[in-house]
Amino acid sequence: MLRHSFTRCARLPRASRVLDxxxxxxxxxxxxxxANRAVIFTDAGNPAEVLRVQSYDPPSSPLADSVKVRxxxxxxxxxxxNVVQGVYPATPMKMQFGGDEANVGxxxxxxxxxxxxxAVKGLKRGDWVISAKPQVGTxxxxxxxxxxxxxxxPAESLSEVNPPTAYNMLHEFVQLKEGDWVxxxxxxxxxxxxxxxxxxxxxxxxxxxVRNRPDIDHLMSQxxxxxxxxxxTYDALSDKSLAKHVKQWTSDNPIRLMLNCVSGxxxxxxxxxxxxxxxxxxxxxxxxxxxSLPTSLFIFKNLCAQGFWQSRWYQQHxxxxxxxxxxxxxxxxxxxxxxxxxxxxAEPSDEAATQRLRHVLLKMEQGFGKKVLLRLG
Amino acid sequence: MLRHSFTRCARLPRASRVLDxxxxxxxxxxxxxxANRAVIFTDAGNPAEVLRVQSYDPPSSPLADSVKVRxxxxxxxxxxxNVVQGVYPATPMKMQFGGDEANVGxxxxxxxxxxxxxAVKGLKRGDWVISAKPQVGTxxxxxxxxxxxxxxxPAESLSEVNPPTAYNMLHEFVQLKEGDWVxxxxxxxxxxxxxxxxxxxxxxxxxxxVRNRPDIDHLMSQxxxxxxxxxxTYDALSDKSLAKHVKQWTSDNPIRLMLNCVSGxxxxxxxxxxxxxxxxxxxxxxxxxxxSLPTSLFIFKNLCAQGFWQSRWYQQHxxxxxxxxxxxxxxxxxxxxxxxxxxxxAEPSDEAATQRLRHVLLKMEQGFGKKVLLRLG
Numbered sequence: 001m002l003r004h005s006f007t008r009c010a011r012l013p014r015a016s017r018v019l020d021x022x023x024x025x026x027x028x029x030x031x032x033x034x035a036n037r038a039v040i041f042t043d044a045g046n047p048a049e050v051l052r053v054q055s056y057d058p059p060s061s062p063l064a065d066s067v068k069v070r071x072x073x074x075x076x077x078x079x080x081x082n083v084v085q086g087v088y089p090a091t092p093m094k095m096q097f098g099g100d101e102a103n104v105g106x107x108x109x110x111x112x113x114x115x116x117x118x119a120v121k122g123l124k125r126g127d128w129v130i131s132a133k134p135q136v137g138t139x140x141x142x143x144x145x146x147x148x149x150x151x152x153x154p155a156e157s158l159s160e161v162n163p164p165t166a167y168n169m170l171h172e173f174v175q176l177k178e179g180d181w182v183x184x185x186x187x188x189x190x191x192x193x194x195x196x197x198x199x200x201x202x203x204x205x206x207x208x209x210v211r212n213r214p215d216i217d218h219l220m221s222q223x224x225x226x227x228x229x230x231x232x233t234y235d236a237l238s239d240k241s242l243a244k245h246v247k248q249w250t251s252d253n254p255i256r257l258m259l260n261c262v263s264g265x266x267x268x269x270x271x272x273x274x275x276x277x278x279x280x281x282x283x284x285x286x287x288x289x290x291x292s293l294p295t296s297l298f299i300f301k302n303l304c305a306q307g308f309w310q311s312r313w314y315q316q317h318x319x320x321x322x323x324x325x326x327x328x329x330x331x332x333x334x335x336x337x338x339x340x341x342x343x344x345x346a347e348p349s350d351e352a353a354t355q356r357l358r359h360v361l362l363k364m365e366q367g368f369g370k371k372v373l374l375r376l377g
Numbered sequence: 378m379l380r381h382s383f384t385r386c387a388r389l390p391r392a393s394r395v396l397d398x399x400x401x402x403x404x405x406x407x408x409x410x411x412a413n414r415a416v417i418f419t420d421a422g423n424p425a426e427v428l429r430v431q432s433y434d435p436p437s438s439p440l441a442d443s444v445k446v447r448x449x450x451x452x453x454x455x456x457x458x459n460v461v462q463g464v465y466p467a468t469p470m471k472m473q474f475g476g477d478e479a480n481v482g483x484x485x486x487x488x489x490x491x492x493x494x495x496a497v498k499g500l501k502r503g504d505w506v507i508s509a510k511p512q513v514g515t516x517x518x519x520x521x522x523x524x525x526x527x528x529x530x531p532a533e534s535l536s537e538v539n540p541p542t543a544y545n546m547l548h549e550f551v552q553l554k555e556g557d558w559v560x561x562x563x564x565x566x567x568x569x570x571x572x573x574x575x576x577x578x579x580x581x582x583x584x585x586x587v588r589n590r591p592d593i594d595h596l597m598s599q600x601x602x603x604x605x606x607x608x609x610t611y612d613a614l615s616d617k618s619l620a621k622h623v624k625q626w627t628s629d630n631p632i633r634l635m636l637n638c639v640s641g642x643x644x645x646x647x648x649x650x651x652x653x654x655x656x657x658x659x660x661x662x663x664x665x666x667x668x669s670l671p672t673s674l675f676i677f678k679n680l681c682a683q684g685f686w687q688s689r690w691y692q693q694h695x696x697x698x699x700x701x702x703x704x705x706x707x708x709x710x711x712x713x714x715x716x717x718x719x720x721x722x723a724e725p726s727d728e729a730a731t732q733r734l735r736h737v738l739l740k741m742e743q744g745f746g747k748k749v750l751l752r753l754g
Contacts (some may be wrong), residue, residue: 089677263672285672292669295640295662298684300466305682307675 035345037353037376039139040102044086048361051084053344053353054097058142064119066144069129073373074109074138093137104137120147128153132322134311141377151322154330163329165283165310166194173279174257178203181250183273185209186261186286188219190337190371193226195259197334200227209234209270226335237269246273264289271297280305339371412722414730414753416516417479421463425738428461430721430730431474435519441496443521446506450750451486451515470514481514497524505530509699511688518754528699531707540706542660542687543571550656551634555580558627560650562586563638563663565596567714567748570603572636574711577604586611603712614646623650641666648674657682716748
């Protein structure tokens with residue numbers, strides 16, 4: 001039983017509200033002991049079995065090139081689950097806990113700078129940062145990080161790193177202009193919702209696919225409110241008239257970009273809606289099935305299938321480019337997806353925190369849940 | 378029974394020998410009547426059932442912008458079979474035969490210019506040309522074609538249009554330099570053999586896959602003689618040590634280009650041998666199965682899957698660029714793949730020619746045959 005273990009934050013319109021919330025929670029919990037925890041695992045496996053919460057001693061002052069930060073909110077993303085399962089091509093961060101080494105989960109997180117090394121430039125106490133380096137173990141609280149591995153956020157910025165994925169996928173593959181069309185699946189994912197909003201601000205139309213579910217009408221109207229042009233469930237793909245409708249809507253402007261985080265047969269069916277010279281850009285595979293495409297699409301429709309990984313983008317771009325991207329995204333003032341904050345810092349013991357975490361992980365396995373943000377310190 | 382119906386031309390080293398052969402055959406058959414035939418079909422279907430040979434009246438003199446040609450040798454390519462089956466996205470040429478309209482097969486062919494329209498520049502009687510326009514119905518003899526739709530061949534050129542596919546795939550996707558590696562399947566296809574030779578001339582190494590067959594050792598040594606670095610059957614893909622060997626051979630030079638004319642599971646397995654940022658370029662799907670790839674390859678290996686279609690290349694390039702490509706290829710002096718010339722012009726009647734053609738088509742269905750070149754006039 002979950003016994004109201006979540007703080008529900010339905011649709012925070014701006015990150016500043018997240019920051020306000022963080023600040024208020026921080027005041028409350030700063031008085032408690034043992035509010036410096038990490039979510040760790042020794043061996044890869046089922047997250048609800050192998051993950052546990054562990055208190056740890058705060059790090060000492062940062063070296064000259066580093067900063068001491070406190071992670072405030074760290075999402076549990078599908079890819080983080082895959083890392084714990086040992087099926088993601090990334091090595092988790094290792095840390096010492098009372099003499100034993102363990103892996104710390106988490107790839108993304110919003111952190112506050114508490115202390116700055118003597119040689120660090122461009123960062124000061126009180127700044128908000130995210131990690132530019134993958135797998136730093138964001139499911140933790142107090143940490144020291146190298147200054148070059150963090151990206152400073154504009155004051156009014158978002159706490160999420162999904163919008164960069166959305167923005168870059170809309171800009172790096174096809175030169176889109178107002179009136180152009182984009183096709184996407186998993187449209188209610190954090191990335192998908194950012195795609196809808198960024199596209200809408202630029203006058204780009206989106207055809208969005210989501211899984212059918214009990215509250216499908218509610219979800220569809222939410223996505224339309226965000227700016228989605230059309231929303232369908234995958235069931236619509238078996239209706240032959242869909243392709244005809246799409247042809248009418250797009251007329252002389254065939255669809256040249258499709259964003260995929262699902263793969264499998266439904267995704268293959270979606271490609272029938274694409275025009276010549278289209279790009280399929282994949283950033284996930286929630287179906288756990290391969291991307292399977294008729295070879296004729298490549299040859300005769302001149303389709304191009306590629307992937308996008310925000311971690312690689314960070315590696316290939318300068319600090320200035322990263323911060324410029326954050327500023328661009330802040331200007332969009334995107335609505336964040338609905339999420340739930342799981343505050344593990346307030347639990348009376350590591351054991352109690354572990355139990356609560358595992359309950360939530362079991363619930364997440366069933367899908368359709370809101371995004372979960374961890375709070376550990 | 379085929380009763381030695383083929384003229385076997387094992388490995389003509391240069392196209393000039395094909396031209397010599399054409400010339401000699403031409404002298405012999407020029408004296409016969411009814412040596413102006415086409416291979417036609419009314420409705421799409423099984424080639425061995427729907428294709429028939431039909432004599433037709435020679436066309437009159439060409440219009441000002443056209444040329445009159447005689448097709449000398451026209452290959453039966455897998456894609457031509459697909460057009461006849463009605464499963465290829467191309468509309469065959471329609472012609473009138475005694476008041477009835479029928480489709481003429483054939484996308485490629487070597488033709489001799491017999492007569493030139495008054496406004497045509499850059500072409501003269503005796504020139505050798507191929508068609509730059511797809512589906513002109515090359516399984517025919519005397520024809521008039523628009524001058525802008527033909528490409529003049531250098532005197533020493535090849536009779537085939539597969540080398541352009543090979544050359545362009547090696548040049549248009551990845552900047553290859555000496556010592557780089559290329560992976561390909563269907564390596565004994567006409568395109569595959571051209572890939573091996575062009576790559577070898579440029580110091581590019583090739584790892585080639587072919588289907589297992591009774592004379593596999595013979596085929597492997599043939600491909601090595603052409604310049605193949607390594608040749609394997611698809612069975613080798615189930616041997617885990619292969620990936621290790623490939624890693625050793627390529628060391629710091631991981632494979633960035635894979636050429637695919639097969640698709641299906643073996644092709645998926647081949648992608649494990651690719652390095653980061655590789656391109657998979659598809660130009661066929663002999664397995665008739667889709668190209669199915671783990672989404673993780675796109676995201677984490679930054680793989681890019683594309684297609685190549687020589688017909689599109691011709692459409693997108695100028696006459697000068699097309700002729701330059703032919704000159705470049707002529708300079709390579711590539712060995713042509715083994716082929717068999719099926720001379721249907723010498724048969725006593727259209728019925729006899731049809732019977733002979735259908736025997737050959739049935740044999741082709743079983744695979745492993747040599748390439749067949751049609752002679753119809």
